[in-house]
Structures are given as structure tokens and as C-alpha cells.
Amino acid sequence: MPGANGSRRVRGEIETLPSGSLRVRVYASLDPVTRKRRYLMETVPAGPTAAEEAEAVRARLVSEVDQRRATAATVTGPPPPQTTPAGRGHQRRQGEMTVARIARLANVSTATVSKVLNGRSGVAQQTRDQVEAVLRQHRYRRPEMPARAATIEVVFYGMLSHLAIAIMQGVEQVASTQKISVGFTDARLQSSAGRSWAHDLLARRPVGVITVHLTFPPEQHALLAANGIPLVALDPTGEPEHSVPSVGAADWNGALAAARHLLHLGHRRIAAITGPTERLCARARLDGIRAALDAAGVPLEPRLTRTGQWFAFEDGLNHGRELLRLVDPPTAIMCGNDLQALGVYEAARRIGLRIPDDVSVVGFDDISPTLWCGPAMTTVRQPFTEMGATAASLVLALAAGHAPRHERVELATTLIVRDSTAPPTGH
Known part of the structure; x- marks a missing residue:
């Protein structure tokens, strides 16, 4: 009950964000369909008077919640008897x-389990691995997800500027x-610092995660899944061991078109330098x-086929x-x-x-230097900006609870013919 001065038991939470701003969150109600908690939230900008x-703000939101409940009680009558203990969002099913x-x-x-779930430090690696193995084995999912930061996290393996910028632009759009x-x-x-990117992301609690040119072990996927953080792979390097929606480009079609272009020019001794197989x-x-040539x-x-250690300049040299x-x-x-x-x-x-x-030389990707080199390079364009945008749309749809129509989305590639290809001498 309120005291003489109108004060009451403190309700709601005030969280300090990385920017210094304060997020105020007050429990409002329980969703009757999903059985998930609903909150009223508001962010206060950083400053000397932020606290x-x-x-x-917390007092105002608490008052607003009380008014809503009073209005609902007037319209619908008194609420039914509590069937769950006070403070619990819902009662778990037996065996859950x-x-x-x-x-x-x-x-x-x-x-310790809470620290692992939230990506916090203070847990020995062996213990962390042990907890993650149990979480993965039993496919644990948190019943009430913590509030998410309004952020999409894009995880690269090495920030290749010629690709990363275009992808980030698409995600940002x-x-x-x-x-x-x-x-x-x-x-x-x-990785070089001995840290797990998945653990760090748990502490930041993004809306969703997009990995770019990356494979990830099952324990990282299980940790994100246990915390309800959706994951989308953009051009994954290998086949995931678990079901993860992915976005990529039509690599096979692009290479087929490029090889047909060379054949049309009259080339018959065509070599190929690939990336790591x-x-x-x-x-x-x-x-x-190979399909076009066959x-x-x-x-x-x-004897005309070479495999590169990386997709690197040194491979081509x-x-x-x-x-x-x-x-x-x-x-x-x-070239790959x-x-x-x-x-x-x-x-x-x-x-x-x-x-x-x-x-004659043909590349693949259509990065900016292909226009600047001499002669301008014939290449296959990958739609990196569109791929980033598609991955962002997909991860936000997953965060909203929508199942993807397709596990794999492939965007079209385009052959860009410039000055580095011509009929062979004497043809």
C-alpha cells in the first residue's frame, strides 16, 4: 500500500546501456497467447541528471501500468485467482x-549457468564447456528472454573492406x-585473443546476428538459440551442422556464364585458379x-587447375x-x-x-579496383549490398517470430564484360 507521502515498493528496472543512457523497464502484463511478459520501456539520454x-520515468510508467490495470478491472471484473507463484511469468510444464x-x-x-547464458566472465573454460554441452544436449530455451538492445550484430572473419562496407550498407538500409x-x-x-564472439554477443544482447563468410561450432549456435537470438549466415564457408537460414549468391551460374563468355571468344586452353575447396x-x-567446358x-x-590457399592476391601471383x-x-x-x-x-x-x-583474365566479385586496374577487369558481380539487406530482413523476421519460407536464399550474379578478355591471339 502507498505510504503517507505516496511512495510505494520499488517496481521496475533501470539499466545502464553501453552509451551511458539509462533504459527504464516496468512489467506491464502477461501476453495471454504467448505467455510472455510485456513491458513498458523508455530510454533516458546520458547526462548529469539522467539518474x-x-x-x-519509472514512477510515471508504474502509474501508467496501475491505471491500465484499474481500467481493465472495471471493464472485465476482478482477475481470476493466481495459478502461478508471485513474480513468476508462467508455470513451466512438468519435465520442461x-x-x-x-x-x-x-x-x-x-x-554459473546464468553467467554462461549471459556471456559473463568468471567461469573457467572447462566449466563453461560443460554447461554449454548440457544446454546443447537438452536444447534449452530461456522461458523469458531478457530485453534486447536495438542492434543487429554483423560478425565477420577478418574485415575485408572491399566486401564488408557493401554488406554493412545493405544491413543498414x-x-x-x-x-x-x-x-x-x-x-x-x-579468436586470436582467446575469446568467443558468441559469448561477447550474449552480454550485448542484440536483436539478431548475421555471420559473414564464417562457420560456427554447434556450441556457439546453441548458446544464441538458448537466449532466443536468431542467427542468419551470409555466404557460409561450409555446410552448418544445424539448421541456420543462409543468404548467398548464385556462384555456379556466375562461373558458368564467365566460362561461356571465354568459350564464345574462342578460348580452348582455359585455366582455373580456385579458392580453398x-x-x-x-x-x-x-x-x-567445369560444367560450361564439359x-x-x-x-x-x-594441369591447368590450381587451388589457392586463400582467396588472396598471392594465390593469383x-x-x-x-x-x-x-x-x-x-x-x-x-580466378576464384x-x-x-x-x-x-x-x-x-x-x-x-x-x-x-x-x-585473358576473369575475376569474381566486382570490387572497386576492377575498374581502376589496367585494363579494366571482366568479372562476375556479386550483389553484396542486396545480400546484406536480405540477411537483415531475414534476421528481423526471425526475431519477430516468423518462420522463413526458405532455409537458403540465393541472389543472382551478373557477368560484367570489360577489357581484360578478348579472342586468343591468332583466332
Whole structure:
């Protein structure tokens, strides 16, 4: 009951955000359908008077909740008797997994399980692995998810500027319409520092996560899933061990079109430099090249095929030099990406060959330098901005509880013909 001065037992929460702002949250009601808690929330900007303003906001939100409940009671009559203990959102079904049961199975305290679920420090790695294994085995899901930060987190493995900027632009296009911010994490830096990117994200509690050119072990996926954080993979490097919606480009079709372009020009000795074959996109591009050549009765010769360690400039430089120094060198070289193709450009320059007079070169991606190099490069364009936007739309739909129509979305690639390809000499 209120006291003489109108004060009452403190209700609601005031959380300090990374920006210094204060988020005020007051429990309002229980959703009758989903049985999830509803809250009134408001953010107070950082400043010297933020704490006082937050307390005033909390009092106002509490008063608003009380008014709503009073109005509802007038219209519908008194509420039915409580069937759950006070302070509980809902009663779990018998046999449903709880934090306490997870703790017993993992032989740890409930506080330790909570730390693991929230990505907090203070847990030994062996203990963390033990708890994560139990969470994964029993497919634990939190009954009441904590409030999410209005952020989509994009996780890269190495911030490749020529790709990352376009992808982030696409994510931002969609996120901005929902008044959601975009953050990024470099998983390679996290790994080198001995940290897990998934653990760090749990502490930040984003609306959703998009991984780019990345594979992730089952424990990372299980941690995000247990906390209700949806995950979308953009061009994953391998087949996930679990069901994760993904967005990619039509790599096979793009490579097929590029190889047909060279065949149409009259090339028959066509070489291929691929990316690492454990990458899905590298295999798809090589298969597209092989399909076009097989259909034309010009099989891809093993001696004209090279596998790059990375999709790197050095792959094109080293393998290009080997191919161009063969007794019967190729008249055209198709590369796994534009960086490899730029490496072939440099290999040809060092040997004294001219592009496309002595050898035609095709890249893949259509990054900005393909327009600036001499000659301008023929390549296959990947729609990176559109891929980012599609991944953002998908992860926000998942966060809203909508099931995806398709587990895999592929966007079209486009052959861009420029000056690095021409008919072979004497054709």
C-alpha cells in the first residue's frame, strides 16, 4: 500500500546501456497467447541528471501500468485467482528444462549457468564447456528472454573492406527503417585473443546476428538459440551442422556464364585458379566452370587447375606465374575472386605478357579496383549490398517470430564484360 507521502515498493528496472543512457523497464502484463511478459520501456539520454530523470520515468510508467490495470478491472471484473507463484511469468510444464535442472546435470550452481547464458566472465573454460554441452544436449530455451538492445550484430572473419562496407550498407538500409542500429564483430580478432564472439554477443544482447563468410561450432549456435537470438549466415564457408537460414549468391551460374563468355571468344586452353575447396563458394564456382567446358567438349585439364590457399592476391601471383610459364600456357585464366585475378595481372606484368593480348583474365566479385586496374577487369558481380539487406530482413523476421519460407536464399550474379578478355591471339 502507498505510504503517507505516496511512495510505494520499488517496481521496475533501470539499466545502464553501453552509451551511458539509462533504459527504464516496468512489467506491464502477461501476453495471454504467448505467455510472455510485456513491458513498458523508455530510454533516458546520458547526462548529469539522467539518474533523477530515470526515477521519474519509472514512477510515471508504474502509474501508467496501475491505471491500465484499474481500467481493465472495471471493464472485465476482478482477475481470476493466481495459478502461478508471485513474480513468476508462467508455470513451466512438468519435465520442461529449467536453469536449476541444467545446473544439476552439469554439477554446477545456478549462478554459473546464468553467467554462461549471459556471456559473463568468471567461469573457467572447462566449466563453461560443460554447461554449454548440457544446454546443447537438452536444447534449452530461456522461458523469458531478457530485453534486447536495438542492434543487429554483423560478425565477420577478418574485415575485408572491399566486401564488408557493401554488406554493412545493405544491413543498414533495412535496419534504419526499423530504427535499429548496426554493430560489427571481427571473429578473427576475438579468436586470436582467446575469446568467443558468441559469448561477447550474449552480454550485448542484440536483436539478431548475421555471420559473414564464417562457420560456427554447434556450441556457439546453441548458446544464441538458448537466449532466443536468431542467427542468419551470409555466404557460409561450409555446410552448418544445424539448421541456420543462409543468404548467398548464385556462384555456379556466375562461373558458368564467365566460362561461356571465354568459350564464345574462342578460348580452348582455359585455366582455373580456385579458392580453398572447403569453401562452398569455391567449389560451386569451379563446378560452374567445369560444367560450361564439359558442355562445349573442352574438359578442364588438371594441369591447368590450381587451388589457392586463400582467396588472396598471392594465390593469383604464384599460381598465375606457374601457369603462364608452362610450355603450352593457357590463353585465358579464370580466378576464384578479383584479388586472385589482380595477382595474375601482376604475374603477367613480371613475365612481360600483356592482358588481354597474350592472356585473358576473369575475376569474381566486382570490387572497386576492377575498374581502376589496367585494363579494366571482366568479372562476375556479386550483389553484396542486396545480400546484406536480405540477411537483415531475414534476421528481423526471425526475431519477430516468423518462420522463413526458405532455409537458403540465393541472389543472382551478373557477368560484367570489360577489357581484360578478348579472342586468343591468332583466332
